[in-house]
Amino acid sequence: MEPLTRPQAIIDFCLAPLNLAPGAEGEGEVRRRLEHVIKTLQLKTAKPISVDFSTMPSQVINEAAHGYE
Template sequence: MTTYTSPRTIIDFCLAPLDLDAGADATQEVRRRLEHVIKTLQIKANKPLSVDFSSMPSQVINEAAHGYE
C-alpha cells in the first residue's frame, strides 16, 4: 500500500501511463492545473489529503462494445 499526499506525487502517478513529454507546454499546463486543484481541495479540507491507489477498484472496459476485439 502506497499512500500519496504530495500533489506532485499524485499527479506523477496519474500521468505516468500517458508517457507525456515533460518539456511540452501542454504537459506543464496540465500539471499546473492539477496541482492547483489538489492544493485547493487540501486547503478546503483544512488538512493534507492522501490517496491510496491500491484500494481503487479496477475498471473493466468492454472492448467489444467499442468495436475493439
C-alpha cells in the same frame, strides 16, 4: 503502496500511464491545473489529502461500446 499526500506525487502517479515526454505540449498546463485542484481541495478540508491507489477498484473501459476500436 504507501498513500500519496504530496500533490506532485499524486499527479506523477496519475500521468505515468500516458508516457508524456517532459515538456510535451500541454503537459505543463495539465500539471498546473491538477496541482491547483489538489491544493484547493486540501485547503478546503484543512488537512492534506492522501490517496491510496492500491485500494482503488480497477476501471474497465469498453472502447468498442464508445466507438473507439
